[in-house]
Amino acid sequence: MPIVVTGQSVGTLHLEADAGRAWSEADEELAQAVAQQVAQQVEHLRLLADAERARAEAEQATRRLTREGWQDYGQAAELAAGYEYDLNQVRAVTSAEFAADDTVKLSRPLLVRGESVGELQVLPSEPLGEVEHDLVTAVASQLSAHIENLRLYAQAETSAQRAQTLIEHAPEASSRAPSARTWIFATFSSRCLGRR
Secondary structure, X not given: OEEEEOXXXXXXXXXXXXXXXOOOHHHHHHHHHHHHHHHHHHHHHHHHHHHHHHHHHHHHHHHHHHHHHHHHHHXXXXXXXXXXXXXXXXXXXXXXXXXXXXXXXXXXXXXXXXXEXXXXXXXXXXXXXXHHHHHHHHHHHHHHHHHHHHHHHHHHHHHHHHHHHHHHHHHHHHHHOOOHHHHHHHHHXXXXXXXX
């Protein structure tokens, strides 16, 4: 009995009757129903695999775009190596200051769409318990979302400025461009003269 999925045979269901027993019409209908059920399950598994592959590709593309977006933003914004908050103020920290600091830290990655875009480090004055560790994890999660929103806002602002510049210069550009009538005439004249 063939197993058919979307008009194509993907396998065969082999059944053997007991010795001395002939197949009845009901047996054949049952075998056909089982073959159809197997075909439907094979198709469902194929569709599920396709959906999983598409999801993985979309996640990979999202991660790549996030990574590239942060690389571009870091270069354009000239970000410091890090920032320090001491309960009074935030100040930029250089790479050398990071390297010189060998204090034991509690750190959590700053993740945006699965991509690490930084790290939150806490320099505790005393050992931290499980509640404090959970709090640092929650703060890192919130900080990740916040800095991604800031990056996206800056990106949108830059796009808006570019669009505004184009709108402002569009009248100048259109006044210097040849009219459509001139362009059509020139094209027609060139073709009549045998030039392309």
